[in-house]
Amino acid sequence: MTKSVKDTQLYLRLLRYVIPYRQRFYVSILSMLILAATDPAIPALMKPMLDGAFINKDPELIYLIPVLFVGLFIIRGAATYINGMSLRWVAFTVMTDLRSEMFLRMLSFPSQYYDHHTGGMLMSKFTYDVIQIQQAATNAVTTLIRDFLAIIGLIAWMFYIDWRLTLIALICAPFIVLIVLSIRNRLRKMSQKAQESMADIHHVLGECIEGQKLVKLYGGQAQEIERFNVVIRSNRRYMMKFAMAAIATGPAVQLISAIALAVIIYIAAIQASTGALSIGEFVSFFGAMAMLLAPLKRLVSVNEHIQKGLAACESIFSLLDEQPETDSGTRVIEHIKGDIEFRNVNFRYDGKETDALQNISLHISPGETVALVGSSGSGKTTVANLLPGFYDVSNGEILLDGIDLREITLASLRANIALVSQEVVLFNDTVRNNIAYGALHNSKDEDIIEAARAAHALEFIQEMPDGFETIIGEKGMKLSGGQRQRLAIARAILKNAPILILDEATSSLDRESERQIQSALDRIKKGRTCIVIAHRLSTIEKADRILVIDRGRIVQTGKHSDLLKQDGVYARLHRVQFTEPVN
Numbered sequence: 001m002t003k004s005v006k007d008t009q010l011y012l013r014l015l016r017y018v019i020p021y022r023q024r025f026y027v028s029i030l031s032m033l034i035l036a037a038t039d040p041a042i043p044a045l046m047k048p049m050l051d052g053a054f055i056n057k058d059p060e061l062i063y064l065i066p067v068l069f070v071g072l073f074i075i076r077g078a079a080t081y082i083n084g085m086s087l088r089w090v091a092f093t094v095m096t097d098l099r100s101e102m103f104l105r106m107l108s109f110p111s112q113y114y115d116h117h118t119g120g121m122l123m124s125k126f127t128y129d130v131i132q133i134q135q136a137a138t139n140a141v142t143t144l145i146r147d148f149l150a151i152i153g154l155i156a157w158m159f160y161i162d163w164r165l166t167l168i169a170l171i172c173a174p175f176i177v178l179i180v181l182s183i184r185n186r187l188r189k190m191s192q193k194a195q196e197s198m199a200d201i202h203h204v205l206g207e208c209i210e211g212q213k214l215v216k217l218y219g220g221q222a223q224e225i226e227r228f229n230v231v232i233r234s235n236r237r238y239m240m241k242f243a244m245a246a247i248a249t250g251p252a253v254q255l256i257s258a259i260a261l262a263v264i265i266y267i268a269a270i271q272a273s274t275g276a277l278s279i280g281e282f283v284s285f286f287g288a289m290a291m292l293l294a295p296l297k298r299l300v301s302v303n304e305h306i307q308k309g310l311a312a313c314e315s316i317f318s319l320l321d322e323q324p325e326t327d328s329g330t331r332v333i334e335h336i337k338g339d340i341e342f343r344n345v346n347f348r349y350d351g352k353e354t355d356a357l358q359n360i361s362l363h364i365s366p367g368e369t370v371a372l373v374g375s376s377g378s379g380k381t382t383v384a385n386l387l388p389g390f391y392d393v394s395n396g397e398i399l400l401d402g403i404d405l406r407e408i409t410l411a412s413l414r415a416n417i418a419l420v421s422q423e424v425v426l427f428n429d430t431v432r433n434n435i436a437y438g439a440l441h442n443s444k445d446e447d448i449i450e451a452a453r454a455a456h457a458l459e460f461i462q463e464m465p466d467g468f469e470t471i472i473g474e475k476g477m478k479l480s481g482g483q484r485q486r487l488a489i490a491r492a493i494l495k496n497a498p499i500l501i502l503d504e505a506t507s508s509l510d511r512e513s514e515r516q517i518q519s520a521l522d523r524i525k526k527g528r529t530c531i532v533i534a535h536r537l538s539t540i541e542k543a544d545r546i547l548v549i550d551r552g553r554i555v556q557t558g559k560h561s562d563l564l565k566q567d568g569v570y571a572r573l574h575r576v577q578f579t580e581p582v583n
Contacts, residue, residue, distance in 0.1 A: 010313045011306075014136065017094045028086035031079040032142045036149035038076050039295070040157040043287035045069060047161075047280040087142060091134045098130055098316060108324035111390045112350050120203025125319055128198045129312040132191070136309020143302045147295035154288045154295075161285045162277065165264050169289060172260040176253050176296065183245050187307035190242035195315055197235035204228050246304040257293055264289060326392065329409040336401050336416050337366040338498045338529030340387065345396035347382060355394070356382045358552045366498075369530040371540035373573065374549040380533045383549070384501050387531070388417050415439070418497040422504030424484045426476035431461055432468040434476070435490045443494060454524065455490035457483065493524055500525065503533045514539070537574050546570065 018025055049065045102125065158166040208215060208224050215224055268285060271277040277285075345360040357379050364370050372380040385391050386398060389410050398405045405413060426434050435451060436443040448468065452458040460483055464470040476484040489505060502521065506514045518539060534540045541560040548556035548563065548570045556568050563570040 007310055010310050010317070011136070013317065014133065014309070014313050015141070017097055018090060018141075020097075021090045021093055024086045025090050028083050028090065028142055029145055031083035031086065032146035033149065034079040035076060035083070036146045036153060038072055038079075039150040039291060040153035040288065041072055043154070043284045043291060044157055045072070046287050047278075047284040049280070083142065095130050095134055098133065099126055102126060102130075102316065102319055105320055105322065105324070109322060110325040111385070113322060115350065118199070118203045120201070120206050121199040122319075123202045123206070124195065124199035125315055127202075129195055129315045132195070132308045132312035133316065134309075135305035136313070140302050140306050140309065143298055147299050147302075150295045151292060151299075154292050158285055158288050161281050161288075162268075162271075165268060165285060168264055168267070169260050169292075172256045175256050179249060179252050179256075183249055183303070186245045187242060187304060188311050190238050190245065191308045191311035192314070193238040194235060194242060195311060197231060197238055200231040201228075201235060204231050242304075242308075246301070249301070249303070253296060254293065257296060261289055325410065327410045329405075329407050329413070331403060331407050332409055332412045333401070333403070333416065334412070336498050338364075338416075339366050339399075339401045340364040340499070340529060340531075341399040341402075342383075343397050343399065345386070345398060346394045347386060347391065348394050349391075354552075356552050357386075360396070360552075360554060362547060362554065362557075364529055364531070366529055367527055368544045369525055369532060369542075371532040371534060371543035371546045372549055373534065373537060373540065373546060373570065375573070378549045379552040380549055381503055382552075384419070384421075384503050384531060384533055387499070387501065388414050388419065416497050417499045417501060418492040418495040419501045420485075420488050420492045420503065420505040421501075424476070424481075424488045426472060426479075426484055426487060428471065428474045430466075430469050430471055431464070431487065434472065434487055435468075435494055437491055440491070440494055447494060448490075451490040451494035452487075454493050455486045457486035457490050460486075489521070498528055500528050500530045501533075502530065504535060505532075506534075506536070506539060537570075537577055548573075 045065060045068060106122065155166060155170070158169065204224075204227055208228070215221060265286065268277060268282050271282075341363045342360050345357055346355050347357040348355045360379075360383065362370075372383060374380050382391075386393060387405075389405060392406070400408065400413070400416075427437075432448060433441070436448050445468075449458065452461055452468075461467060461470075470478075472478050472487075476487065479487070485506065492500065505521070506518065514536075522542070532540050532543060537560075540546060543560070545557060546560060546563055547554050548568070550569055556563055556566065556570050558566070564574060565571075
């Protein structure tokens with residue numbers, strides 16, 4: 001596929017977002033047609049003004065020409081206003097639609113997508129890239145229409161006055177086209193590089209804001225300043241290269257036009273001196289010729305906006321064309337028992353050379369509490385990520401109540417699972433909305449209060465200025481680590497799902513809080529199938545069964561007391577923890 005064909009396809013796809021608002025777009029085009037029609041009217045009025053009013057002293061024209069000029073510019077002013085407002089309405093609405101569609105698509109991406117794409121890159125697409133499309137989606141189209149028609153009208157008037165002089169003027173057209181075509185690829189390439197560097201800026205900025213305490217504590221200001229300066233200098237470099245190419249186009253076109261204009265003025269002056277061309281015709285022709293420069297300049301510069309827009313289109317449409325999370329399931333499950341079985345499961349993360357899980361086979365009965373322990377990176381959390389379908393197994397199968405997970409719709413599967421992870425996710429919203437999140441939003445107040453009480457969160461919530469309506473800040477930064485953990489546990493309690501996954505659920509709590517939460521968790525575990533991932537072995541001593549995972553394999557299984565007697569991996573982990581000095 002040639003580049004021009006690909007560009008055309010990109011542009012047509014972009015214009016499909018304009019089609020729903022074609023009525024307003026048509027209004028803009030109509031106002032552009034009026035502006036284009038009035039362009040040749042200006043030099044056309046010069047001929048009767050000079051020949052009739054100034055030379056022939058026609059009294060009627062002396063009064064009529066000024067009135068016509070005022071009327072002409074009233075019409076042009078109204079058309080310019082209507083065009084500008086219509087264009088901006090369409091442009092801003094298209095930007096809103098694109099961002100909405102992008103956000104909807106982003107929420108459907110599989111977990112692997114986020115493993116390979118930074119948050120800064122995604123934010124750049126939503127902010128910088130979408131803005132670049134604004135000019136290409138609307139302004140570029142109407143500019144092409146208006147200025148193309150204006151040029152046609154002006155050239156037609158010039159032909160009417162003197163066709164030979166007009167042909168001389170048109171000699172410069174092929175040279176202008178060559179300049180535009182030669183610089184197009186450079187503009188596109190530099191625009192893409194600028195977009196990539198803008199994503200790097202978002203990424204570094206986001207990391208620094210999130211880790212500002214660590215930066216201060218470890219004296220990393222100089223390091224972060226240098227890292228930020230590297231990416232902003234890179235962005236400046238590409239922006240300057242783009243600007244150099246874009247700006248150079250205008251003077252080159254103007255130089256060619258000026259040479260043609262000088263030749264025409266010389267020839268026209270000779271004709272005027274011999275009487276072949278009247279003073280009014282000479283000024284009118286010269287005025288039309290001069291007025292050609294402005295639309296020519298805009299037509300050349302519109303290439304800059306189009307190339308920026310097309311580069312942004314490639315970036316945005318690549319996101320919209322990403323495959324959503326695979327949901328091949330057709331069975332909707334509602335009331336499940338919670339019987340879980342892993343059969344010879346292997347799993348490897350994208351881009352990794354070794355399996356994170358190898359031949360995992362286990363069966364968890366309904367209502368059973370199974371703990372997964374092991375060193376960091378052993379594969380414990382991977383097991384928890386496979387059950388809700390965040391990742392699909394590489395080999396083997398996972399069954400829920402005897403049904404292969406791939407046969408179950410993701411929505412109904414996840415509706416039956418509650419998760420409390422060591423990475424607590426909270427939103428800049430009220431306490432209530434963070435507990436009653438998503439499908440739980442319409443929960444009764446008494447149920448929310450009871451969930452908070454069970455998670456030992458009610459006491460600190462009641463001490464807040466607005467209680468459950470208190471805004472907790474970005475990522476819950478107005479709360480302590482333990483308080484954030486308790487809200488996450490309250491959310492899981494409120495969901496009341498038959499399967500509960502606790503991934504280091506008490507990792508942010510002190511010993512006293514952990515004991516309180518543990519007693520609450522012990523209560524809600526009853527009647528549920530629970531998978532507990534814990535670093536502190538003291539929290540899983542009462543588990544029905546403990547699975548020890550090492551390098552992606554289950555190496556031991558049994559109760560706490562039995563595993564200690566075996567003097568294997570579990571016993572070694574236990575000795576390490578309970579021989580560490582206690583602060």
